[in-house]
Amino acid sequence: MCQTKNNKVIYRVSSYLFGYKSLFASTLLLACAMTILSVMAPSVIQQVLDKVLVSGIGNGKILLQGIVLIAAIFFFKELLNCFRIRINNKLEQKVIFLLRQDLHNKLLRLPVTFYDRRKSGDISSRVIEDVQSVERAILDGTEQGLISVLTLLGVSIMMFLQEPRLAALVFIPLPILTWMAIRHAKISKENWRAVRDKSGDLNSLLVEDIQGNRLIQSFGLMQREKNRFAEIAEALKYFSLRAMYRWSIQGPCASFTSSLGILGVVGMGAYLLETDPSFTTGQFFAFLLYANMFYEPIRQLVGINNLVAAGKASGERVFEVLDAPIEIIDPTSPYAFPLDCHEVTFSNVSFSYSERSPVVKNLTFKIAHGSTTALVGPTGAGKSTIANLLLRYYDVENGSIEIGGTPIDQITVDELRSNIGIVPQDPFLFDTSIKENLLLAKDSAQEIELWHALETAHAREFVEALPRGLDTLIGERGIRLSMGEKQRLTLARAMLKSSPVLILDEATASVDVATERQIQIAIQKLIKTRTTLIIAHRLSTIREADNIIFLENGKILEQGSHEELLRLNGAYANFCSLQENIVSN
Ligand code: ADP
Numbered sequence: 001m002c003q004t005k006n007n008k009v010i011y012r013v014s015s016y017l018f019g020y021k022s023l024f025a026s027t028l029l030l031a032c033a034m035t036i037l038s039v040m041a042p043s044v045i046q047q048v049l050d051k052v053l054v055s056g057i058g059n060g061k062i063l064l065q066g067i068v069l070i071a072a073i074f075f076f077k078e079l080l081n082c083f084r085i086r087i088n089n090k091l092e093q094k095v096i097f098l099l100r101q102d103l104h105n106k107l108l109r110l111p112v113t114f115y116d117r118r119k120s121g122d123i124s125s126r127v128i129e130d131v132q133s134v135e136r137a138i139l140d141g142t143e144q145g146l147i148s149v150l151t152l153l154g155v156s157i158m159m160f161l162q163e164p165r166l167a168a169l170v171f172i173p174l175p176i177l178t179w180m181a182i183r184h185a186k187i188s189k190e191n192w193r194a195v196r197d198k199s200g201d202l203n204s205l206l207v208e209d210i211q212g213n214r215l216i217q218s219f220g221l222m223q224r225e226k227n228r229f230a231e232i233a234e235a236l237k238y239f240s241l242r243a244m245y246r247w248s249i250q251g252p253c254a255s256f257t258s259s260l261g262i263l264g265v266v267g268m269g270a271y272l273l274e275t276d277p278s279f280t281t282g283q284f285f286a287f288l289l290y291a292n293m294f295y296e297p298i299r300q301l302v303g304i305n306n307l308v309a310a311g312k313a314s315g316e317r318v319f320e321v322l323d324a325p326i327e328i329i330d331p332t333s334p335y336a337f338p339l340d341c342h343e344v345t346f347s348n349v350s351f352s353y354s355e356r357s358p359v360v361k362n363l364t365f366k367i368a369h370g371s372t373t374a375l376v377g378p379t380g381a382g383k384s385t386i387a388n389l390l391l392r393y394y395d396v397e398n399g400s401i402e403i404g405g406t407p408i409d410q411i412t413v414d415e416l417r418s419n420i421g422i423v424p425q426d427p428f429l430f431d432t433s434i435k436e437n438l439l440l441a442k443d444s445a446q447e448i449e450l451w452h453a454l455e456t457a458h459a460r461e462f463v464e465a466l467p468r469g470l471d472t473l474i475g476e477r478g479i480r481l482s483m484g485e486k487q488r489l490t491l492a493r494a495m496l497k498s499s500p501v502l503i504l505d506e507a508t509a510s511v512d513v514a515t516e517r518q519i520q521i522a523i524q525k526l527i528k529t530r531t532t533l534i535i536a537h538r539l540s541t542i543r544e545a546d547n548i549i550f551l552e553n554g555k556i557l558e559q560g561s562h563e564e565l566l567r568l569n570g571a572y573a574n575f576c577s578l579q580e581n582i583v584s585n
Helices: 006-018 021-055 060-109 112-116 120-162 164-171 174-211 213-218 222-275 281-322 383-390 413-418 434-439 447-456 460-464 483-496 513-527 539-544 562-568 571-584
Strands: 344-351 360-367 372-376 398-403 420-423 501-505 531-535 547-552 555-560
Touching (some): 006 021, 006 060, 006 120, 006 281, 021 060, 021 120, 021 281, 060 281, 120 164, 120 281, 164 222, 164 281, 174 213, 213 222, 222 281, 344 383, 360 372, 360 383, 360 531, 372 539, 383 501, 383 531, 413 420, 420 483, 434 447, 447 460, 447 483, 483 513, 501 513, 513 539, 547 562, 555 562, 562 571
Parallel strands (some): 420 501, 501 531
Antiparallel strands (some): 344 360, 344 398
């Protein structure tokens, strides 16, 4: 996985903030105005105190005026704070929205190899939690950081103007505090990265446990899952505590070091009050307030360091996704998908998944235009891989694949895939109405067309019997469909998508004989007008194919029609007799 450089993370998230220049500038301006009011307050207090002390404690009018003035300063400061918080929240939500949208867009375009290597829970934790964390760190970091730096500057100037000797004292702990902050940032970034990674692992486990709930119950895997959960949650707790403990050392150490500075001011200030008549009580009081105000932003900067360290760790995880390469590249001057001839040709095709021995080896075969080829063979022979290569989920390592004489890597991925229909083994349907699931294949389809497709797929009857017909919700929010019903809906969907080439990954899940027969008829209707590649399991489907390829270890062992292959009395004939035995048993 590529490592995004720290500074790059900050720079890149900042570029999202700069997209909203006026909001960003407003929040910073309000922060500046608040800081000016804060820095002014002790000086006003000093003047009020000195005036009251000089004119006698009994001068209630001056005291009252002074208190009203100070109260007004505090009031305006908090009023500005109220606006600042609102603008800050708005900006934050806008940037989070943009970042999440970019991530989602990228996830939709990423190649299947990206998903092969990652767990879905971890990916979703990057989109949901990490985006929030990195954004908060950068926005708060910039804003609070600016307030702190401005306060430091303002307070330093005021202190030197008031009494340079005391001001110099306040600066003594500064190098120690800076060194502590830099060290803390380095260590805590590593801690926070571990926290974020473990949180991603925990999310992945939850997704697996929810999706595999039935399996877990039927295999009695509860204890195993409890142990796995405890192990990851324990690791998350361990790393979170490590990150927090680190802060528990840093925070108090920084506070203690700054208290020593204040102590120095108290001692030296008391001495000056005794020995230097030009140094007033009001100045001493204001100086103590300034000294306190000086260390507060330093403490805050250290806190921001902690926040930014966590944010950087999250930022790395966000940008790892945004920077992941789109491996399947479109040609610079693409050809259109061939109109008339859809003959599929594999010529000397070899392919291996990363770090594995070749799965498909020097494969050469043809599917004649409008014909059906069935891929048959043991599990792991490479049948699905061939379908994946035709859809360009992966690119071939050697050789070429052509449709109608055009190499598929010379057609844009979108155009290629929109011309290849697919009926997957797992009949995936979205959690919405039947109608919307069908419209995915052809959004302009009229209802009459939908019913026609359902009829051809032998699905009309059961859809008509549903409470709201085509508008019935299916999936988690709606009714559950049986496996056979889902299969027929995916067939109807493929019917609607009038793609000239079709890949049909025949489902192995068993359905009753009558349903199987209906599915069989639907399949025959579907493939009649298309150039079809079937990953076949049922003898009834295989027999009907124009050409059968028996595959083993990524190589073609036998090829021909059903009768031809039976006459060979080899691997295919053996496969058929095994199938027949299974059926008769
Ligand atoms: P079949 O469809 O004939 O059962 P596949 O094409 O699915 O076979 O798999 C062929 C081989 O490739 C198997 O050894 C399988 O483990 C491996 N394989 C399949 N998909 C992947 C993947 N995404 N990453 C790595 N190896 C894979």
